[in-house]
Amino acid sequence: METGLRNRVAIVAASSKGIGRATAFALAAExxxxxxxxxxxxxxxxxxxxxxxxxxVQVLTEPFDVSDDARVRHFVDAVHRHFGRIDICVTxxxxxxxKTFAETTMEEWDRAYALNxxxxxxxxxxxxxxxxxxxxxxxxxxxxxxxxxxVLELVLSNAVRAGVLGLVRxxxxxxxxxxxxxNNVGPGFTATERVKELAQANxxxxxxxxxxxxxxxxxxxxxxxxxxxxxxxxxxxxxxxxRAAYVTGQTILVDGGVYRGL
Ligand code: NAD
Numbered sequence: 001m002e003t004g005l006r007n008r009v010a011i012v013a014a015s016s017k018g019i020g021r022a023t024a025f026a027l028a029a030e031x032x033x034x035x036x037x038x039x040x041x042x043x044x045x046x047x048x049x050x051x052x053x054x055x056x057v058q059v060l061t062e063p064f065d066v067s068d069d070a071r072v073r074h075f076v077d078a079v080h081r082h083f084g085r086i087d088i089c090v091t092x093x094x095x096x097x098x099k100t101f102a103e104t105t106m107e108e109w110d111r112a113y114a115l116n117x118x119x120x121x122x123x124x125x126x127x128x129x130x131x132x133x134x135x136x137x138x139x140x141x142x143x144x145x146x147x148x149x150x151v152l153e154l155v156l157s158n159a160v161r162a163g164v165l166g167l168v169r170x171x172x173x174x175x176x177x178x179x180x181x182x183n184n185v186g187p188g189f190t191a192t193e194r195v196k197e198l199a200q201a202n203x204x205x206x207x208x209x210x211x212x213x214x215x216x217x218x219x220x221x222x223x224x225x226x227x228x229x230x231x232x233x234x235x236x237x238x239x240x241x242x243r244a245a246y247v248t249g250q251t252i253l254v255d256g257g258v259y260r261g262l
Contacts, residue, residue, distance in 0.1 A: 001243060002242070003030045003237065003238075003240075003241035003242060003243060004241055004242030004243075005027060005030035005031055005032045005237070005240060005241055005242075006030065006031030006032070007031060007032070007033065008027075008031075008032045008033070008087040008088055008240070009032065009033050009034075009035070009079070009083040009085050009086055009087050009088070010027045010032045010033070010034055010035070010087060010088035010089070010090065010240065011034075011035045011036075011037075011075075011076065011079060011086060011088065011089045011090065011123070011127065012024045012027065012034060012035075012036055012090045012092070013037055013038075013066050013089075013090065013091050013092045013093065013119075013123065014037070014038050014066060014092035014093045014094065015036040015037065015038055015044070015047065015092065016036075016038035016039075016040050016043035016044045016046075016047055017038070017043065017192065017193055018190075018192035018193055018194060018229050019092065019142060019187060019190060019192060019229045019232045019233065020038070020090070020092040020142070021047050021229070022228075022229035022230045022232065022233035023090055023092075023142075023232070023233040023236045023237070024036055024047060024051060024059075025047075025050075025051060025054075025230075025233065026230065026233035026234060026236065026237040027088070027236075027237055027240065028051045028054070028055040028057045028059070029054075029055055029237075030237060030241070031055070031057065032057065032087075032088065032240075033057045033058040033059070033083060034048075034051065034057060034058070034059045034060070035059075035060040035061075035062075035075070035079040035082075035083075035086075036048060036059060036060070036061045036062075037061070037062050037063065037064055037066065037075055038063065039063055039064065039065055040063065041061075041063035044061045044063055045061055048061045058083075060078075060079060060082055062075050062078070066091075066092075066093050066115070066119040066122070066123075067093070067111075067114040067115050067118065067119050069118070069119075069122040072119065072122035072123055072126055073122065073125070073126045075126075076089075076123065076126035076127055076130075077126070080130050085130065085134055086127050086130045086131065086137075087131070087134070087136060087137060087138065088137070088138045088140070088240045089123055089124075089127040089131075089137075089138070089139050089140070090140045090141075090142065090236055090240070091119065091120045091123045091124075091139070091140070091141045091142065092142040093115045093116055093119050094115065094194070095116070095144065095154075095157055095194055095197075096108065096111065096112035096115065096116060096154070096156035096157050096160065097156065097201070098153045098154055098197070098198050098201035098202070099153065099154075099155060099156060100152070100153055100155060101155045104155060104156060108156060109156065112156040112157070112159075112160045113160055116143075116157070116160045116161060116164070117160050117161075117163045117164055117167070120141055120164060120167060121167070123139075124139060124167070124171060127139065128171070128175060128180065131175075131178065131180045132175070132178045132180065135178060135179045136179050136180070137175070137178070137179070137180035137181070138180070138181055138183075138239065138240045139171065139175075139180065139181070139182045139183075140182075140183055140184070140185060140236055140239050140240060141164050141167075141168055141182075141183075141184045141185070142184075142185050142187065142232075142236070143161040143164050143165070143184055143185070143186050143251075144157055144161050144186055144187060145186050145187065145188045145189075145253055145255045145258055145259060146158045146161050146186075147161035147162050147164060147165050147184070147186050147251065148165075148186060148251060148253060148259050148261065149258070149259050149260065149261065153201070153202070153205075161186075164184060165184060165251055168182050168183065168184045168249060168251070169249050172248040172249030173249065176248055181239070181244070181245070181247060181248035182248055182249065183239045183244075183247060183248060183249070183250050183251070183252065184250070184251040184252070185232060185235050185236050185239065185251075185252050185253075185254060186251055186252070186253045186254070186255065186259075187227060187232045187253075187254055187255065188221065188226075188227055188253065188254065188255025188256050188258045188259075189217050189218070189221065189226045189227065189255075189256075189258070190226055190227040190228065190229055190231075190232055191226045191227070191228060191229070192229055195214075195226065196210070198213070199213040199214065214226070220258065221255075221256040221257065221258050222256060222257030222258070223256035223257055224256075225256065226256075227254060227255070227256055231254060232254045235252050235254045239252065
């Protein structure tokens with residue numbers, strides 16, 4: 001299937017590990033040039049080196065925290081100066097800590113907002129004017145199954161991610177006439193460092209081992225296994241491609257069937 005991604009320019013945020021990294025590889029495999037960011041410079045450069053060697057595309061990297069609005073804007077402008085265009089922007093960040101409501105602090109609410117909603121606003125503010133000039137663009141947010149079906153111990157994620165869905169819908173409506181699509185991908189349980197973090201937090205409260213945590217999680221997944229980051233990345237690459245030109249304002253869950261709603 002021709003994706004039309006060859007020579008497109010894609011920003012992938014928080015892409016040194018996990019789903020972001022897999023997304024960078026998936027877009028590069030289709031011939032897109034990349035601009036990657038995450039906090040850890042060495043891990044980011046390691047991903048970039050492998051991508052350059054494997055796919056022969058250009059890869060820019062810049063280490064920073066995506067909750068820093070000024071750094072996001074500086075990065076986006078630098079990417080545009082370098083490539084002369086920005087076609088695709090995939091927003092991503094680490095997830096908030098696993099907590100019940102009573103355990104959360106106001107500082108953690110502020111951090112979850114800054115990391116998982118405000119950072120998307122920063123990227124959207126910075127990239128949409130460029131996409132509008134081009135009359136072509138794809139803005140894709142990575143959130144969580146928690147945005148559609150709350151997960152008991154992830155109250156910070158449940159609340160903040162739902163706001164992203166409202167933002168995605170609003171932007172899809174406003175920027176549709178500019179030929180820009182805006183969609184959200186909600187991963188279910190996916191085998192990355194994030195799941196190790198969740199298993200460790202669970203062990204502190206329940207005493208369950210990582211294997212017991214995984215068995216508990218997968219028994220409720222109709223496909224009876226966790227996802228692979230590459231499986232989330234494939235959905236993102238499809239949304240970025242010409243094949244999804246008429247899809248906008250949507251949340252696509254890649255969750256093995258966990259979401260039980262219609
Ligand atoms: P991960 O821990 O494997 O990777 C997270 C990436 O984000 C890393 O590259 C890290 O360096 C980067 N990052 C973290 N905080 C950052 C910051 N402030 N600024 C810049 N970069 C930052 O996690 P993952 O599983 O790939 O998760 C990606 C997103 O998907 C997270 O928001 C997570 O909550 C969400 N999610 C994950 C799962 C899952 O099961 N793995 C399920 C649902 C949602």
